Amino acid sequence: MSQQTHSVTGPGACSGRQYRFASRMAKTPKSFIREILKVTEDPQIISFAGGLPNPGLIDVDGIARATASVLAQDGHSALQYATTEGYLPLRQFIADRYKKRLGLSISPDEILITNGSQQCLDLIGKVLINPGDHVAIERPGYLGAIQAFSLYEPQFHPIILHEDGPDMAQFAQELDKNPIRLFYGVPNSQNPSGITYSENRRREIGALLAGRDTLFIEDDAYGELSFDGTALPSMRQFLPEQAIITGSFSKILAPGMRLGWVVAPPPIMDQLIIAKQASDLHSNYLSQRIAYEYLLHEDIDERIAGIREAYKQQSGLMVSLIQEMMPESVTCTHPKGGMFVWMTLPEKVSSMEVFENAIRDHVAVLPGTPFYVDGGGNNTLRINFSNATPDKIRTGIERLACVIHALEKR
Amino acid sequence: MSQQTHSVTGPGACSGRQYRFASRMAKTPKSFIREILKVTEDPQIISFAGGLPNPGLIDVDGIARATASVLAQDGHSALQYATTEGYLPLRQFIADRYKKRLGLSISPDEILITNGSQQCLDLIGKVLINPGDHVAIERPGYLGAIQAFSLYEPQFHPIILHEDGPDMAQFAQELDKNPIRLFYGVPNSQNPSGITYSENRRREIGALLAGRDTLFIEDDAYGELSFDGTALPSMRQFLPEQAIITGSFSKILAPGMRLGWVVAPPPIMDQLIIAKQASDLHSNYLSQRIAYEYLLHEDIDERIAGIREAYKQQSGLMVSLIQEMMPESVTCTHPKGGMFVWMTLPEKVSSMEVFENAIRDHVAVLPGTPFYVDGGGNNTLRINFSNATPDKIRTGIERLACVIHALEKR
Numbered sequence: 001m002s003q004q005t006h007s008v009t010g011p012g013a014c015s016g017r018q019y020r021f022a023s024r025m026a027k028t029p030k031s032f033i034r035e036i037l038k039v040t041e042d043p044q045i046i047s048f049a050g051g052l053p054n055p056g057l058i059d060v061d062g063i064a065r066a067t068a069s070v071l072a073q074d075g076h077s078a079l080q081y082a083t084t085e086g087y088l089p090l091r092q093f094i095a096d097r098y099k100k101r102l103g104l105s106i107s108p109d110e111i112l113i114t115n116g117s118q119q120c121l122d123l124i125g126k127v128l129i130n131p132g133d134h135v136a137i138e139r140p141g142y143l144g145a146i147q148a149f150s151l152y153e154p155q156f157h158p159i160i161l162h163e164d165g166p167d168m169a170q171f172a173q174e175l176d177k178n179p180i181r182l183f184y185g186v187p188n189s190q191n192p193s194g195i196t197y198s199e200n201r202r203r204e205i206g207a208l209l210a211g212r213d214t215l216f217i218e219d220d221a222y223g224e225l226s227f228d229g230t231a232l233p234s235m236r237q238f239l240p241e242q243a244i245i246t247g248s249f250s251k252i253l254a255p256g257m258r259l260g261w262v263v264a265p266p267p268i269m270d271q272l273i274i275a276k277q278a279s280d281l282h283s284n285y286l287s288q289r290i291a292y293e294y295l296l297h298e299d300i301d302e303r304i305a306g307i308r309e310a311y312k313q314q315s316g317l318m319v320s321l322i323q324e325m326m327p328e329s330v331t332c333t334h335p336k337g338g339m340f341v342w343m344t345l346p347e348k349v350s351s352m353e354v355f356e357n358a359i360r361d362h363v364a365v366l367p368g369t370p371f372y373v374d375g376g377g378n379n380t381l382r383i384n385f386s387n388a389t390p391d392k393i394r395t396g397i398e399r400l401a402c403v404i405h406a407l408e409k410r
Numbered sequence: 411m412s413q414q415t416h417s418v419t420g421p422g423a424c425s426g427r428q429y430r431f432a433s434r435m436a437k438t439p440k441s442f443i444r445e446i447l448k449v450t451e452d453p454q455i456i457s458f459a460g461g462l463p464n465p466g467l468i469d470v471d472g473i474a475r476a477t478a479s480v481l482a483q484d485g486h487s488a489l490q491y492a493t494t495e496g497y498l499p500l501r502q503f504i505a506d507r508y509k510k511r512l513g514l515s516i517s518p519d520e521i522l523i524t525n526g527s528q529q530c531l532d533l534i535g536k537v538l539i540n541p542g543d544h545v546a547i548e549r550p551g552y553l554g555a556i557q558a559f560s561l562y563e564p565q566f567h568p569i570i571l572h573e574d575g576p577d578m579a580q581f582a583q584e585l586d587k588n589p590i591r592l593f594y595g596v597p598n599s600q601n602p603s604g605i606t607y608s609e610n611r612r613r614e615i616g617a618l619l620a621g622r623d624t625l626f627i628e629d630d631a632y633g634e635l636s637f638d639g640t641a642l643p644s645m646r647q648f649l650p651e652q653a654i655i656t657g658s659f660s661k662i663l664a665p666g667m668r669l670g671w672v673v674a675p676p677p678i679m680d681q682l683i684i685a686k687q688a689s690d691l692h693s694n695y696l697s698q699r700i701a702y703e704y705l706l707h708e709d710i711d712e713r714i715a716g717i718r719e720a721y722k723q724q725s726g727l728m729v730s731l732i733q734e735m736m737p738e739s740v741t742c743t744h745p746k747g748g749m750f751v752w753m754t755l756p757e758k759v760s761s762m763e764v765f766e767n768a769i770r771d772h773v774a775v776l777p778g779t780p781f782y783v784d785g786g787g788n789n790t791l792r793i794n795f796s797n798a799t800p801d802k803i804r805t806g807i808e809r810l811a812c813v814i815h816a817l818e819k820r
Binding site: 257 | 430431432433434435438462463465466468470471473474477478481482485486487488489490491524525526528532537538539540543554557558560561562591623660664665666667668675677678681684685687689690691692693694695696697
């Protein structure tokens, strides 16, 4: 294995000592988003760059009631060490909800509670990816997955994403050329594009992968946030032994509680539990107990309905303002759920330049390049609508349109 | 890379499908402790096998007050996404406490909040260990570190642990023979042995490692739990650019909140933050806010004094009963802090057999073998005293002594 040597540049490094890091670190992109979010911390800035849920829709009072009740009734246990798998009643609740929403039969033993769904990606990488393994991912693909998997040093194969899902001809071709171990996708309201796979496309992917040595990693962070409440079939329906689902309470309950989960067939789950135990023993048990108490006594469906309705309004307003104000050469996706709109600018307009000019007008957007594992996407932008009021959406898109008009005319 | 193939054996695996796992998983021991703890869940059993803090010493009321206050004053923020590094005031508190307790100057920027200190070990492995790298560890060594590091496929070099710390001659020899990247040790009240390095031994290790390409990973989960309040110097004092410290709130506040931290020089911290972000974005923010609120308004020093006093009593009782009741050929350590006593039996007595016979008498102990990366330790036992009442310690050690007497006479 080659060694990577970094020289000391940070503050506090007094002697110029050099440290050697594991070679996997050289392959992991430092999050561009993270750097951008630092710029956008300025409260004057209207930020469409992040991916935060609307804080006003977090049920602080309900969570406070659930917390008080857990600590009063069973505090010593809720604050003690717990099992690696996670709190069984919470896993049972998740299993029951899959049955109700999607008709899926999932045992609680096939569910592991994680620190947000980002940790699922790390655990999946640990358990399933050897250096050099072939991993297919949507193009554009979720940056968090690119980062998590990169640490396990796979070869990425980006599959072009159309309005109804991955390009099937290219997908089939990649499968024939390389032994693809995993395909990672976000079928519902994808991050970054906002695209939802059609039901037909899901069936086609199922037929393409069935019986192959390829697992489908179905990241379903946004499945509950379809604006009209539609629940399209999970890939587990078509690939019962080849689908791994990741889920999250971050978008429906509260991201600060870092609660996600992974669903996997038993032999894979055995390995995920070993990896989870080695990684951090178990997930925050207090939060697990609070979440379960909340789900038991508060109306989560009513909360989710409120979030859907708000995001539907925000998304609709954003898309209609983009159509109205942007140059004709600009296109955008029409999300059916989730938190993001994806804009494609004329090829000659650089999204980095849009970012730099817009930030001067106190609007932050996210250039699309980091979502492409093979480069490209220089004329794309991810725009977040969940964490902005209608007023800010109006002002922000107006300013952004001015910036893009000016760059397009140049 | 070789591939490991497992056949499907678990429930729910209907077709005998085979999955391929990353080769690193074949190198990771499934926790023997975890399997044993399942046996000991039976409430009839007196368990010295686990490593749980005494639940009665967790300040549930104080934590409930802190929680109510955080949610009432700043709930929307405490439940939202947060920075990867962790809540700055909490990191500042930790830095200030290092100054006060150990005279160490540490910037909050050198501190990253993790999901318990177990996660530090995973992040350190990610950032610093290439497959085949040489890692030295105490013999016996902490099983959680063996598991976490094993996923990054190092070669382990166990260094014999004496009553005052690692064997210096062997340590020097290993350093000469191999380019040791990391030494992992628990200088204060080690898990599993209960041994505390002498101040002199710390100095000697500092002199041995200074200027070399070796980092000292100082796991300090138990530093606050020295029975007489002694705070021996951190290895950072002797190796300012080569020491990484891991810390934990699990033993002084509450393990269920999964709050630990890692202290590292800035260039290493940069890489740890990238690895943390890829692994799970950030640690539970609600718990971070609760912990800080608690530390601000409650008397943590009084709490810690209470824990020290209780564990001192429990440890003292256990050691004196062992001396009184066990065969003369049995020896044990005399912990100055922490949660464990380490027993060495005559060589002909197998600790697995002790475990099996004792469990029939409803007493659970932990055979020492999994703490040896090179095999061995077949006649050793780890005995936990923190989570047992004096009555249970008396009854449990009495029964254990009968089992060991019988096996010794055979």
